[in-house]
Ligand SMILES: C[S@@+](CC[C@H](N)C(=O)[O-])C[C@H]1O[C@@H](n2cnc3c(N)ncnc32)[C@H](O)[C@@H]1O
């Protein structure tokens with residue numbers, strides 16, 4: 001049995017796929033192909049808003065290839081995770097995006113994909129030829145106690161023969177012990193996700209007797225302990241905790257985006273949000289006047305930027321010169337904002 005290593009925020013592993021390693025750095029873009037899925041997992045976390053046939057790159061709804069490429073560049077992604085719904089309902093679109101990403105960012109741009117179906121050799125061959133590096137199967141819970149009788153064993157063998165890294169990824173709940181034995185026999189890795197409540201699965205999860213671990217997380221009581229119990233059955237195992245996903249991955253992705261998009265005067269916080277000062281001008285003509293005043297005070301031009309309603313400026317400079325620039329038609333703030341396009345303002349502190 002391989003050694004189990006304790007990761008951050010309750011996660012643990014004896015094996016991490018390349019896809020997981022990049023995800024842990026916050027360096028994977030999430031490409032959500034379609035929200036449509038033929039399965040009906042009681043724990044399905046896909047939101048009502050996403051259950052349509054639309055594609056998203058991270059949080060951005062995409063309409064063109066350019067939108068997808070922009071999102072990769074914005075976070076300087078080193079790879080992409082293809083998900084859904086069931087991405088293979090749109091097999092041609094999946095192949096199109098794999099080829100696009102590999103052409104644009106090189107073969108080193110790592111691509112993994114989740115699927116709940118067991119594709120045949122022909123489909124796997126098309127995916128491998130397009131450049132798919134890693135595939136993670138998610139069999140329906142009803143099949144977990146008879147995995148040997150399903151077509152997943154063949155899909156796993158074919159995918160391995162085609163040179164892909166192959167795994168199974170399921171939530172950590174009762175029955176997963178059978179899948180751990182199957183993964184071990186099939187020679188693939190097993191990712192167990194800590195079971196989480198979401199807006200769309202609450203009723204079904206409560207009906208099955210699952211309860212929240214505490215009021216600060218969405219994780220279910222017992223899911224983590226259960227993963228620890230079955231870990232010895234499988235040589236290549238990874239338990240991904242709910243708080244790891246929220247606290248670590250998301251924060252690292254935000255920091256990555258912030259570092260890649262911050263203006264010279266934006267300060268990046270430990271949470272990946274950005275801080276800067278803002279002079280809000282009630283009268284449009286005052287923006288020019290305020291800008292001239294700042295230049296006269298020898299504020300370097302790269303330390304400020306005019307916006308639709310005023311001027312963004314380094315927070316520390318605005319704090320220093322607040323009294324000199326203050327006027328009845330101006331409001332001065334320090335803003336904290338998510339580093340995303342039109343990022344949400346987290347806090348607006350008046351000066
Ligand atoms: C959300 S699915 C998306 C891709 C695809 N629909 C699938 O199911 O494989 C990706 C992974 O999330 C995990 N998952 C699904 N529901 C979950 C839940 N409520 N809590 C934690 N993990 C969950 C499963 O292990 C699944 O492999």
Ligand code: SF4
Nearest residue numbers: 037039041044085116
């Ligand atoms: S396979 Fe994935 S998207 Fe489909 S119902 Fe299950 S969890 Fe939801």
